[in-house]
Amino acid sequence: MSDYSSSVSREQVVEAYLKALRLIDDRVTPFLGKVTTRVLVQGAAKRVSSTYPFLHFLIKMPYTEVVPAVMQEQLSGVSPAELSAALDALLQECFAGLKELTGDLIAPSIHEEVTRQLEQLQ
Amino acid sequence: MESSVQSQSRLTESAYRSSHLHNGDRIAAIREEMEYLNTIGKSFVAALDRFQVHRALLAALQELYSFAACSILLKGDPYELSIIPCYPLSQAFLAAMIERIASAASVMDFPPVPVKELAITSYLDAPDELSLTQEQHMIGGTKIGSFLNIPLTVENRIVGMLSLFDEHAGAFDSNLLKLTTMIADYAAVALENVRLRERETALWRQAEIGRQRLELIISSMAEGLLITNERGGITLLNLSAQHLLEQARVDLKPETPLRDLAVSSNVSWLPRLVEIIDKALKGETVMNQELIAGEAGESVPLILSISAAPLHDGNLSRSRPTGVVAVLNDVTANKQIEKLKDEFVSVVSHELRSPLTAIKGYTQHLVRRIERRLRKAQQAQLQQGRAITTVELPESYDLRSLSIVQSQADHLERLVNDLLDLSRVQWGKLHLHYSSFYLVDVLSESVRSVQASAEQHTIYLDIAVKDTGIVADKLRLSQVIGNILDNAIKYSPQGGLVTVRLERSHDGYLVSITDQGIGISPEYLDHIFERFYRVSNTASRQYSGIGLGLYVTKAIVEGHGGRIWVTNNEGLGCTFSFTVPVTGQLG
Numbered sequence: 001m002s003d004y005s006s007s008v009s010r011e012q013v014v015e016a017y018l019k020a021l022r023l024i025d026d027r028v029t030p031f032l033g034k035v036t037t038r039v040l041v042q043g044a045a046k047r048v049s050s051t052y053p054f055l056h057f058l059i060k061m062p063y064t065e066v067v068p069a070v071m072q073e074q075l076s077g078v079s080p081a082e083l084s085a086a087l088d089a090l091l092q093e094c095f096a097g098l099k100e101l102t103g104d105l106i107a108p109s110i111h112e113e114v115t116r117q118l119e120q121l122q
Numbered sequence: 123m124e125s126s127v128q129s130q131s132r133l134t135e136s137a138y139r140s141s142h143l144h145n146g147d148r149i150a151a152i153r154e155e156m157e158y159l160n161t162i163g164k165s166f167v168a169a170l171d172r173f174q175v176h177r178a179l180l181a182a183l184q185e186l187y188s189f190a191a192c193s194i195l196l197k198g199d200p201y202e203l204s205i206i207p208c209y210p211l212s213q214a215f216l217a218a219m220i221e222r223i224a225s226a227a228s229v230m231d232f233p234p235v236p237v238k239e240l241a242i243t244s245y246l247d248a249p250d251e252l253s254l255t256q257e258q259h260m261i262g263g264t265k266i267g268s269f270l271n272i273p274l275t276v277e278n279r280i281v282g283m284l285s286l287f288d289e290h291a292g293a294f295d296s297n298l299l300k301l302t303t304m305i306a307d308y309a310a311v312a313l314e315n316v317r318l319r320e321r322e323t324a325l326w327r328q329a330e331i332g333r334q335r336l337e338l339i340i341s342s343m344a345e346g347l348l349i350t351n352e353r354g355g356i357t358l359l360n361l362s363a364q365h366l367l368e369q370a371r372v373d374l375k376p377e378t379p380l381r382d383l384a385v386s387s388n389v390s391w392l393p394r395l396v397e398i399i400d401k402a403l404k405g406e407t408v409m410n411q412e413l414i415a416g417e418a419g420e421s422v423p424l425i426l427s428i429s430a431a432p433l434h435d436g437n438l439s440r441s442r443p444t445g446v447v448a449v450l451n452d453v454t455a456n457k458q459i460e461k462l463k464d465e466f467v468s469v470v471s472h473e474l475r476s477p478l479t480a481i482k483g484y485t486q487h488l489v490r491r492i493e494r495r496l497r498k499a500q501q502a503q504l505q506q507g508r509a510i511t512t513v514e515l516p517e518s519y520d521l522r523s524l525s526i527v528q529s530q531a532d533h534l535e536r537l538v539n540d541l542l543d544l545s546r547v548q549w550g551k552l553h554l555h556y557s558s559f560y561l562v563d564v565l566s567e568s569v570r571s572v573q574a575s576a577e578q579h580t581i582y583l584d585i586a587v588k589d590t591g592i593v594a595d596k597l598r599l600s601q602v603i604g605n606i607l608d609n610a611i612k613y614s615p616q617g618g619l620v621t622v623r624l625e626r627s628h629d630g631y632l633v634s635i636t637d638q639g640i641g642i643s644p645e646y647l648d649h650i651f652e653r654f655y656r657v658s659n660t661a662s663r664q665y666s667g668i669g670l671g672l673y674v675t676k677a678i679v680e681g682h683g684g685r686i687w688v689t690n691n692e693g694l695g696c697t698f699s700f701t702v703p704v705t706g707q708l709g
Contacts, residue, residue, distance in 0.1 A: 030300060031296075031299045031300055031303060032272065032273070032299075032303055033273075033275055033303060033307075034278075035273070035275045035278050035279070035280060036230070036272075036273045036275065036280065039230055039231055039273070039280060040229070040230070042231060043228075043229055043230060043231035046231060096229075097229040097230075100225055100226050100229040100271070101226055101229060101230070101270075101271040101272070101273075102270055102271070102296075102299065103268060103269055103270065103294070105270065105294060105295075105296040105299055106296050106299065
């Protein structure tokens with residue numbers, strides 16, 4: 001996915017991925033409901049938190065309540081490159097989960113849309 | 123039943139379906155969809171068990187798709203997996219389904235789903251009609267071509283997962299996904315309703331079994347059980363209680379307050395029962411109250427022992443009980459035995475007294491005669507100019523033997539007197555003979571008498587009042603002080619100080635006798651004044667006695683209108699205290 005490793009700040013990375021998460025929420029919730037979408041993201045966070053422990057807070061906290069200030073607080077000390085990799089892994093897990101549930105019904109189109117959005121924000 | 127998806131879904135689904143239609147067609151499509159939702163909603167609402175939910179689900183989904191099977195995985199320990207095939211499935215396909223279900227469940231952060239266990243415990247809920255259509259639709263493939271997993275949510279909780287499978291690719295449509303989620307929501311709520319209904323039924327059955335068991339216990343109890351409502355009206359009488367009250371010739375009408383029954387009835391003991399029940403209705407627990415339920419003049423009247431306790435409706439903080447539970451025991455036989463025992467003790471003690479008096483009299487006579495002989499022998503020795511010695515004379519040995527007989531006869535007399543006093547107390551015939559005297563004189567005399575035979579002990583008399591005048595039964599008070607002092611000496615074998623203190627109390631005099639002996643274990647303190655009660659620990663087993671002294675002592679003190687009690691001292695011995703009024707019941 002997008003490469004934020006060199007030129008952007010942590011704030012910009014956070015903002016870009018929060019937008020991506022909101023986009024997933026916007027697209028998936030109408031199909032599967034709010035609870036399922038929330039659990040999907042939390043499940044993804046759980047799976048990547050072993051590699052990126054600083055994302056552990058997303059397991060307990062619904063992503064809908066995550067605002068930039070919270071992200072900044074939770075992720076202080078994490079480099080933009082590492083953060084970018086972690087959030088990218090989170091998105092990949094979200095899509096893998098969505099695919100596990102609905103096959104190719106909705107995951108590919110949303111994946112494509114999110115990728116496009118992240119590229120625009122780069 | 124409304125889920126987060128439904129309200130949005132209806133509109134968007136309708137919008138999708140109708141985007142290319144004209145208005146009339148659009149309205150028709152919406153109507154058709156509403157009718158569809160209404161139909162499936164009704165079938166889910168009407169489902170009374172999970173199999174009916176499965177049927178409703180299958181019917182609703184088959185309206186949307188052509189597929190091989192669907193399944194319901196319900197969270198729990200263990201998981202419950204129901205597989206509902208649309209036509210007969212191969213083992214390989216089933217195994218692939220279960221693998222896929224477990225994988226999807228892990229994505230949804232379900233607790234670990236053991237595939238092997240699911241394969242063993244899963245329930246295949248095949249519709250009956252499958253047996254007829256087996257030939258036409260037997261699935262050939264072993265692989266899953268397409269699938270769809272939708273979590274089942276109830277009130278923002280994921281309770282399970284609905285999965286759909288088919289052997290062909292592209293069996294499911296993204297345009298119908300919202301509608302499918304809506305059906306899953308219906309199914310989730312219907313399954314939750316079924317679960318709650320099953321739980322309710324199980325609880326009800328459990329409660330019913332408990333109720334029947336309790337009823338059986340109550341009806342089988344040898345003790346009578348009586349339960350009243352908050353007004354004192356009887357709401358339950360078990361069989362034993364009915365029999366007991368039939369013997370007492372009383373017809374207790376259900377729910378009628380006992381108080382009213384006592385007023386209208388001429389049954390003499392009912393007011394006493396009402397008194398006991400009323401106490402319990404005020405929140406007091408009443409223990410072992412005896413009630414003579416027989417008629418006057420009966421040779422063996424029915425005697426009941428009643429214990430009653432307040433009933434509270436779970437909330438103990440409520441001030442007023444909602445009723446009373448009382449246990450009735452027929453103690454007539456016990457009372458008869460006690461009566462016979464008392465009569466026996468009374469007769470035996472009277473019969474023992476006569477020969478004892480004779481033994482004491484003749485022993486005294488013999489002692490005097492031997493003493494005379496010894497005096498004569500001494501005089502003879504004196505006249506013969508020899509030194510006086512009586513040690514070798516046989517009379518000296520006789521005298522020692524007789525003094526032992528006298529001492530044992532005195533001991534026996536005290537026992538017999540205790541038994542006689544017991545009988546007097548039992549029959550209410552412990553008469554007190556009042557006279558005026560100074561309490562200090564009685565105390566001094568008792569101390570002097572006991573001190574004479576207690577060389578190891580020092581008995582200290584502490585008089586804290588100037589005027590000790592009293593009107594009481596002098597002999598009996600002397601007996602009280604003597605009994606307590608004897609015990610103080612007996613139970614402090616190592617010797618030590620015994621303090622007798624006399625002081626004024628608000629209701630007369632307070633006498634306290636403190637020793638430094640073995641003391642009394644706290645668990646025995648409440649029983650120490652009961653008749654024939656002896657503390658049965660190792661320390662006290664070596665001391666003789668029949669456990670009547672303190673019983674009689676208490677009766678004498680209470681006969682005077684006083685109180686008696688005992689307390690353990692800090693670390694050493696105990697203190698017996700009693701009060702006695704200054705002016706007794708003269709006349």
